[in-house]
Amino acid sequence: MPEPLTPESRNNGELFVAADGLMNRRRDESEELDTLLHHVCVRSPGSWGLLYARSPVMARGRLHVRLEPFLSPVQPVIEDWHRFDADGAFSSAWLADGPKSLVPVPAGSCLDAALVRRVTEGCRMGGADAVLVQAGGSGTASTAWRPVAPGAAASELVGVCPLVVLAASDRQGAVLFSRPGYALVAGTAGFLEGAVPEGVDGGRARFGRYARVVGKWWPEVMGIARSFSARHISWARARDVPAGTGVARQVHLMRGLTTGSIGGADFARGWPAARRTSQNDGERLRDPLRTALDAVFSLLEDYSIDPDLKSPGDLSDRELTDAVREIVERTEGF
Template identity: 45%
Template sequence: MASDGAFTPSWLRGKSVTPVPAGGQVDAALARRIEAGCRAVGAPYLIAAELGDGPGASPGTTSRVSVSTAGTHIRPPFVLCTPGLQGAVLFPRSGYALIAGSTAFMASAVGEGTDTARAHFGRYARALSDRHPSLSVVAAEYGPVHRAWTHPDDVAPTSAAARQVALLDAFADGTCGAPDFAHGWWEARRASQAQGERVQGPLGALFDQVFMLLEDYAVDPEFAEPGDLDDAGLKAAARAALDAFRHSESGRSRK
């Protein structure tokens, strides 16, 4: 920790961080995030360090706590970290906590993506600005890195979301097979979430459709279940979704 009680820049290098809403103690929602992150990096327990005066402990007291922290009644100011420092949760005061860590830790602890979590926290801070103005300061410091993309033309060309768009185009046009499309899409989706990219509106709806289609598709036919899509069925459904999307986009451009 830095002298001001924040994460040190050297530890944050190569990691991401986001604020999340929190009450007066580690509640169920925050506990689920912590547990998911710990499982992702194989952390068997957490180290809890008190950052200030607290009931029953002197400043600097550390202890080992269970990964499942929902029932431990941990109250701020505290920091929780994995033994290997792959992830940490800084709980400086009631109202919010900062979750930070490696790609693997954050992908599970903040499954919606870092930027989405930051955007959500911004809305939370605005809603409580009259009673808790300090939350707005935190939200301003940790604003989304990427703006939310609504249409393909908005998407940064080097992003993982752009890779998803390219894969869908290639699959629908017949230059990419179903197994390669499925593998590539899931890989790009994981990368997009890990990088905190956000899609919304029409493009977000299209991505959601493709996600649902791939949920009903087995790359290996041996693992297919009754009702699952085969290669041809996946291609037909994906092409129909993309055609409908392109039609709506062309209507938008004529307005």
């Protein structure tokens, strides 16, 4: 391997440092190159540049790790992150890395704005700065990825027909549109929060209803719905909620507050965590229980745990307890 070169030059009054080399594994030269980059950052705070060595990007004198969506790493056949299983579904290895959940969603014959919006919202919630597009191929590593800015995705992608894969540039989620009638959305909890705002179980339940309607035109949709059925039934009454769920914890907190076993501050601390558990696990509710829990959530927006931060219009502990008791008493099956 030749020694990396670091010549300095000036161009239009600016000082440039260039480094190149070929390393088949991380050696002392890599450490030296890292040291050089950090030295430049310290000595020249306004410096900027890019090093294609699976190393950080320099911007405004700071080093940042960024995924490079434009150049394929090494050889795609070796390092393609998004391989598919033999049946055309997402790779089980990729799904397990995260881990990731999978939700089938309705689709037409070609990409529409709603399907594109799922991946752009997933990117926004997950923090990815680009959508990677793979269209017109077989879903294998030989098909190139094309980066698209999320803001331009709708205008560029609506009307594209299968096979299409839309992926977040940080690899945390993707939409696989392999044939008309449905698409598969997979990703981490952060990606799915934007891509499937109805939740994993909510999305699966919705797809089940959709499959019963369109199954006579697209028979394979029924099989997809059976493969990805909802994990939880929806609960309408507190007495029907199984123990160990996030909703069960919310109900327990409400009962504890109204019976005096916990105070307002403990109730307010425990409620958000129980609600997040319920949402992350895809638990589903129907009225009247859904309306009751939504009402409690609204109450807590007007309650401050810290007495020193209470505003004149905030609820007191007694007012919060009375309001929750009223919700419990008027909710059937509580």
